[in-house]
Amino acid sequence: MKWNYDTELKKYFDAVTGREIPIEEVQAVTETLVREVRRRLRKLARQLQNNEISTPTFFRECALILKQAHLLAASIGRGGKAQMTARTWGIAGAELKRQYRYLNRFERLTSNGKLVAAQILRRIGLYSSSVRRAYYIQLVDEQKQRKELFALRSLDAAESCLDCIRYASWGWHPIAELVPPTEKCACGQFCKCSVHLTTVAPKNRQMK
Numbered sequence: 001m002k003w004n005y006d007t008e009l010k011k012y013f014d015a016v017t018g019r020e021i022p023i024e025e026v027q028a029v030t031e032t033l034v035r036e037v038r039r040r041l042r043k044l045a046r047q048l049q050n051n052e053i054s055t056p057t058f059f060r061e062c063a064l065i066l067k068q069a070h071l072l073a074a075s076i077g078r079g080g081k082a083q084m085t086a087r088t089w090g091i092a093g094a095e096l097k098r099q100y101r102y103l104n105r106f107e108r109l110t111s112n113g114k115l116v117a118a119q120i121l122r123r124i125g126l127y128s129s130s131v132r133r134a135y136y137i138q139l140v141d142e143q144k145q146r147k148e149l150f151a152l153r154s155l156d157a158a159e160s161c162l163d164c165i166r167y168a169s170w171g172w173h174p175i176a177e178l179v180p181p182t183e184k185c186a187c188g189q190f191c192k193c194s195v196h197l198t199t200v201a202p203k204n205r206q207m208k
Contacts, residue, residue, distance in 0.1 A: 005079035010146050012079070027194050030073055030135045037069045038128035045121040059107045063100060066127060070096045070134040077138030091141070092134060099130050126190070133182040133189040140180040143197065151178040152196040161186035164193050172198070 002015040012021035041062055048058040074092035075081045084092075106123060109115050115123070143149060153168045160168070163185035170177075179185070181193040 003080075005083060007079065007083065010079065010143055023195065023197050026076065027135075030076055030132060033069060033073060033076075034128050034131050037065060037131050038125050040065050041124045041127060042121060045124045048120065049117045055107070055111055059103060059110075062124060062127070063103055066099055066103070066130065067096060069128075069131045070099070073131045073135040074138045077135040077140075078142050083142070088138060088141070091137060095130075095134050095137060099127065103127070129182075129190045132191075136180040136182055136195070139195070140175070140178060144175055144178075146175070146199075148199055149175045150198050150200075151175040152198075153178070153181070154194045154196060156194050157187070157192040160193070161191075163187070164191060168193070 003012040003021055004015045005012050012026060013019065014021060044053070044058055044061050044065075047053045048055065053061070071089075071092055074088070074095075075084055078084055078088055110120060143151075150172045151174075152172050153164070153170070155164060155168050157164075164181075164187060167179050167185070175197065178195070181195065182189050182191045185191055187193075
């Protein structure tokens with residue numbers, strides 16, 4: 001992925017052709033990362049089931065995978081690692097620590113034998129969704145710096161929660177009013193909504 005980020009326009013451009021990279025394409029890269037993290041976590045879970053690795057090793061490796069993915073997703077949302085600052089790394093770190101707390105509780109349950117193999121496999125795969133949240137936290141914080149920018153919430157899940165349906169019903173609205181996917185909704189970090197952006201005031205612009 002050879003993209004350059006314009007810090008004034010807050011957009012990615014192809015480093016070779018100069019083509020503007022639509023936000024939908026950037027989000028697709030993030031979703032690919034989410035899927036890859038899920039695959040790697042589930043692979044580790046199967047190794048644990050087959051007694052190929054110990055429980056401490058399993059959770060240590062899971063934490064490392066999440067760390068790498070969270071920091072990468074955060075930098076994608078921000079415009080690349082070069083755009084990350086002490087403040088934005090701090091935001092990413094705080095979100096990662098939250099996932100570590102969940103992972104620690106998960107490890108205690110596993111060590112105490114309170115989860116069967118199938119539960120471990122299913123549960124660890126869900127942690128990949130937190131990578132999506134890491135991306136959107138940075139994306140929205142970065143894009144809110146732009147003036148006259150409008151956002152649209154898109155429902156991409158087979159079934160969306162009532163909160164997400166309400167946010168999508170706002171239509172196009174100023175990005176300052178956007179509730180980022182994964183936040184303030186029943187779906188939480190499992191939210192699959194996406195965001196569309198435009199600088200042209202849409203005819204169906206709505207104010208909440």
